[in-house]
Amino acid sequence: MGLKITILGNNSARPLLQRHPAAQVVYCNDEPFLIDCGEGTQVQMLRYRVKSWRINHIFISHLHGDHYLGLMGLLDTYALSDRQHPLHIYAPAPLQTIIQAHLSAVIPDATYPYPLIFHPTDNTEKKLLYEGNHLSIYSVPLVHNKIHCTGFVFEEKKAARKMRKDKIEEYQIPFILIDGIKKGNHFELPDGKIIPNEELTTDSRIPQKYAYCSDTAYTESLLPYLQNVDLLYHESTYLNDKIQQAQQRGHSTAEQAATIAQKANVKRLLLGHYSTSYYDLLPFLTEARPAFAQTYLSQEGATYDISQADWSEHEIKTEYFQPQCSKQD
Amino acid sequence: MGLKITILGNNSARPLLQRHPAAQVVYCNDEPFLIDCGEGTQVQMLRYRVKSWRINHIFISHLHGDHYLGLMGLLDTYALSDRQHPLHIYAPAPLQTIIQAHLSAVIPDATYPYPLIFHPTDNTEKKLLYEGNHLSIYSVPLVHNKIHCTGFVFEEKKAARKMRKDKIEEYQIPFILIDGIKKGNHFELPDGKIIPNEELTTDSRIPQKYAYCSDTAYTESLLPYLQNVDLLYHESTYLNDKIQQAQQRGHSTAEQAATIAQKANVKRLLLGHYSTSYYDLLPFLTEARPAFAQTYLSQEGATYDISQADWSEHEIKTEYFQPQCSKQD
Numbered sequence: 001m002g003l004k005i006t007i008l009g010n011n012s013a014r015p016l017l018q019r020h021p022a023a024q025v026v027y028c029n030d031e032p033f034l035i036d037c038g039e040g041t042q043v044q045m046l047r048y049r050v051k052s053w054r055i056n057h058i059f060i061s062h063l064h065g066d067h068y069l070g071l072m073g074l075l076d077t078y079a080l081s082d083r084q085h086p087l088h089i090y091a092p093a094p095l096q097t098i099i100q101a102h103l104s105a106v107i108p109d110a111t112y113p114y115p116l117i118f119h120p121t122d123n124t125e126k127k128l129l130y131e132g133n134h135l136s137i138y139s140v141p142l143v144h145n146k147i148h149c150t151g152f153v154f155e156e157k158k159a160a161r162k163m164r165k166d167k168i169e170e171y172q173i174p175f176i177l178i179d180g181i182k183k184g185n186h187f188e189l190p191d192g193k194i195i196p197n198e199e200l201t202t203d204s205r206i207p208q209k210y211a212y213c214s215d216t217a218y219t220e221s222l223l224p225y226l227q228n229v230d231l232l233y234h235e236s237t238y239l240n241d242k243i244q245q246a247q248q249r250g251h252s253t254a255e256q257a258a259t260i261a262q263k264a265n266v267k268r269l270l271l272g273h274y275s276t277s278y279y280d281l282l283p284f285l286t287e288a289r290p291a292f293a294q295t296y297l298s299q300e301g302a303t304y305d306i307s308q309a310d311w312s313e314h315e316i317k318t319e320y321f322q323p324q325c326s327k328q329d
Numbered sequence: 330m331g332l333k334i335t336i337l338g339n340n341s342a343r344p345l346l347q348r349h350p351a352a353q354v355v356y357c358n359d360e361p362f363l364i365d366c367g368e369g370t371q372v373q374m375l376r377y378r379v380k381s382w383r384i385n386h387i388f389i390s391h392l393h394g395d396h397y398l399g400l401m402g403l404l405d406t407y408a409l410s411d412r413q414h415p416l417h418i419y420a421p422a423p424l425q426t427i428i429q430a431h432l433s434a435v436i437p438d439a440t441y442p443y444p445l446i447f448h449p450t451d452n453t454e455k456k457l458l459y460e461g462n463h464l465s466i467y468s469v470p471l472v473h474n475k476i477h478c479t480g481f482v483f484e485e486k487k488a489a490r491k492m493r494k495d496k497i498e499e500y501q502i503p504f505i506l507i508d509g510i511k512k513g514n515h516f517e518l519p520d521g522k523i524i525p526n527e528e529l530t531t532d533s534r535i536p537q538k539y540a541y542c543s544d545t546a547y548t549e550s551l552l553p554y555l556q557n558v559d560l561l562y563h564e565s566t567y568l569n570d571k572i573q574q575a576q577q578r579g580h581s582t583a584e585q586a587a588t589i590a591q592k593a594n595v596k597r598l599l600l601g602h603y604s605t606s607y608y609d610l611l612p613f614l615t616e617a618r619p620a621f622a623q624t625y626l627s628q629e630g631a632t633y634d635i636s637q638a639d640w641s642e643h644e645i646k647t648e649y650f651q652p653q654c655s656k657q658d
Contacts, residue, residue: 014406017375021402039402040369046346063434065405069398073368076394077343094434101430105392105423106476147435 002307003028003154003208005231007298008044010272012215012237012251013066015039020300021066022273024233025050026154026210028135034058035152035212041070042077048301053081057130060091061142061214062149068095072102079112086115090129090139092148093120123148126225134159140225142216145250149215153225156207167200208306211266214273217247218256226264230306233298234260235273239287242277254284258291268311272298285316331636332357332483332537334560336627337373339601341544341566341580342395344368349629350395351602353562354379355483355539357464363387364481364541370399371406377630382410386459389420390471390543391478397424401431408441415444419458419468421477422449452477455554463488469554471545474579478544482554485536496529537635540595543602546576547585555593559635562627563589564602568616571606583613587620597640601627614645 004027009020021038025045032055034041045052052074060068068091078087089095096118103110119129123141130137134157139150160182167173173187181187187195211226214235226232237251246253252260254271261269269292271284278284281297288295296314298304304314333356338349350367354374361384363370374381381403389397397420407416418424425447432439448458452470459466463486468479489511496502502516510516516524540555543564555561566580575582581589583600590598598621600613607613610626617624625643627633633643 013409015372015402017372039399040372043344043346043369065402065431069402070368073344073394073398080342092434094430098427098430098434101423101427102394105421105427 001029002205002305003156003210003230004303004305005210005233005270006048006050006303007272007300008041008048008050009038010274010298010300011066012235012273012275013064014276015066016276018300019274019276020044021070022061022214023070024212025055026212028154028156031056033137033154036061036067036214037069037071037074038066039069042074044300053078053083055087056085057088057090057137059129059137059139059152060089060095061151061212062144062147063092063094063098064147064215067215071095072099075099075112075116078114083112083114086117088117088119088130090119090121092123096120121148121150123150126153133157138225140211140213140222142213143219143221143250144215144217147250151211151213151216151222151225153212153229154210156209158207159204161197161201161203163201164199167195171195171200173200210306213260215251217250218252218260220260220263222260223264226260226266229264229266231268231270231304232261232264232266233270233272236271236284236288237273237275239278239283242275254288254295255291258288258295261292261295268294268296268306270296270298270304282316330358331534331634332485332539332559333632333634334539334562334599335377335379335632336601336629337370337377337379338365338367339603339627339629340395341564341602341604342393343605344395345605347629348603348605349373350399351390351543352399353541354384355541357483357485360385362466362483365390365396365543366398366400366403367395368398371403373629382407382412384416385414386417386419386466388458388466388468388481389418389424390480390541391473391476392421392423392427393476393544396544400424401428404428404441404445407443412443415446417446417448417459419448419450421452425449450477450479452479455482462486467554469540469542469551471542472548472550472579473544473546476579480540480542480545480551480554482541482558483539485538487536488533490526490530490533492530493528496524500524500529502529534636539635542589544580546579547581547589549589549592551589552593555589555595558593558595560597560599560633561590561593561595562599562601565600565613565617566602566604568607568612571604583616583624584620587617587624590621590624596623597635598624599627599633600624611645 006025008023011019022036023041026033121139127139136155138153142149142151209229210231211229212233234257236254236257238246238253240253335354337352340348351365352370355362450468456468465484467482471478471480538558539560540558541562563586565583565586567575567582569582
């Protein structure tokens with residue numbers, strides 16, 4: 001269990017043949033949550049076997065086209081597939097106008113046949129967007145050239161303690177009491193003796209945290225939100241050779257992303273949102289790792305399992321990471 | 330020379346892994362014109378080597394998402410690539426609202442850095458949209474469930490007659506007179522003898538016509554616009570097994586498309602806009618050809634040269650035309 005992230009697209013601005021715009025799926029207990037939805041995302045979901053019909057919550061960081069232009073096609077496909085269950089979208093307010101303009105283009109005041117619940121995001125402070133039994137999801141303000149832009153932080157809730165099956169048998173514990181014991185109760189034997197909870201249960205694992213920060217300039221205002229997260233996805237649109245451009249355009253370099261990761265004491269860092277001006281992406285790793293050793297380059301199609309101790313499969317082999325697109329792309 | 334058509338996408342409604350939504354490029358004297366722009370079109374243009382920066386005119390038939398959702402990404406890419414020269418868009422009027430909503434989503438009242446000239450289409454009668462030195466392009470009304478929808482007809486202009494080089498030498502014709510002779514003038518020798526134009530020039534080839542009709546129900550109101558066109562692209566969303574569905578949804582079957590082609594006396598018919606409910610597309614050909622022998626199935630990535638007499642390369646081999654997407658797609 002735990003959180004897993006599948007990357008559907010991690011390219012910046014315009015797409016290339018093998019490099020798609022921003023989109024990723026965060027799985028919590030196998031429930032998928034979609035972050036960003038660049039053009040082509042629904043095809044990427046087919047390609048990487050994402051059960052798109054199980055997505056009930058979509059989070060859009062900001063309204064640059066490379067982060068949302070795949071959304072209307074996905075909403076249309078849901079309608080064509082007779083979706084009935086509600087879909088929640090968390091995004092800057094103008095997206096609601098855009099969706100309505102798309103719907104009304106053929107039929108005035110049209111609506112989707114399924115409930116579409118829009119939640120405008122707030123880019124001024126950390127806000128709770130979603131609360132479920134296992135997970136809370138927050139928006140956090142990013143700094144992207146004064147554009148309304150938020151990151152997202154996924155925080156698992158601590159699961160109930162686990163009942164020891166051998167103790168059920170040993171003490172003949174009635175089924176009806178098990179739920180209370182998982183929540184912390186002791187158990188009283190018929191003769192009055194109290195069996196403490198610590199003997200009857202084991203602790204659940206430590207809840208995991210995942211943070212998505214794209215797009216953003218380097219900003220230490222993020223640090224309080226990112227403390228000790230298990231995995232941070234931080235945009236690294238440029239290398240230090242284009243640090244001026246990064247600053248002007250509200251983006252970060254690989255080294256800057258790694259610096260944030262180091263200062264926030266995260267466990268691992270995933271880089272992404274690569275500029276198309278870079279043909280070879282390996283330099284992102286070589287730039288970032290001196291600042292933060294547990295840096296990985298996000299790869300389209302890969303799934304990152306936070307619970308997995310060994311991430312050697314995600315190490316980049318040089319010959320792999322020259323993208324298949326030709327230079328003129 | 331002549332007209333050539335490259336298919337970028339010919340799938341209906343939702344995309345599949347190897348089947349992209351509507352888009353095609355019509356080349357006239359190597360100048361590309363884009364018809365429809367479904368999601369993913371700019372990547373398809375990379376894939377099939379379309380020089381997208383040379384496109385100055387984009388024609389959108391109607392505002393179902395599978396025909397236009399790739400447009401905003403393309404307009405954004407033009408801006409990022411520092412496009413300076415004007416771009417003309419011919420489309421139903423609400424598209425202008427959609428484009429503006431997209432632009433204004435991050436910066437109120439933003440505009441593109443290049444001139445974007447919007448021409449709202451008229452779906453009530455045949456209208457001239459574009460007139461150049463070599464080509465006229467018209468919109469024609471389609472019948473698609475009362476939705477504003479137009480097809481497009483490309484009509485080459487008759488080129489000037491060709492000057493015979495041997496005659497220039499034989500009669501020592503001054504260069505300054507050649508243009509006039511190509512337009513029909515005779516040539517007077519110093520001794521007063523008149524050399525007739527028919528001796529000095531050869532006729533240019535017959536101008537070609539291409540018609541794009543998607544999306545549309547079967548309608549004989551199209552016939553006057555399609556008479557004798559060299560190539561007709563007519564949607565065939567369904568086979569006759571779903572003829573009721575075709576009628577309800579404002580679409581055509583393969584046989585209906587072929588019937589239109591036969592009644593309009595076109596030279597060749599290309600089918601496209603296939604429903605995702607069909608895994609194997611060969612039945613579209615077997616249904617259409619009894620009604621119109623010169624029917625071909627449009628294939629994504631293929632280029633159709635109207636001037637080419639032999640189209641055997643476009644014949645479908647059975648093993649090819651089972652699309653690579655899996656059935657659950």
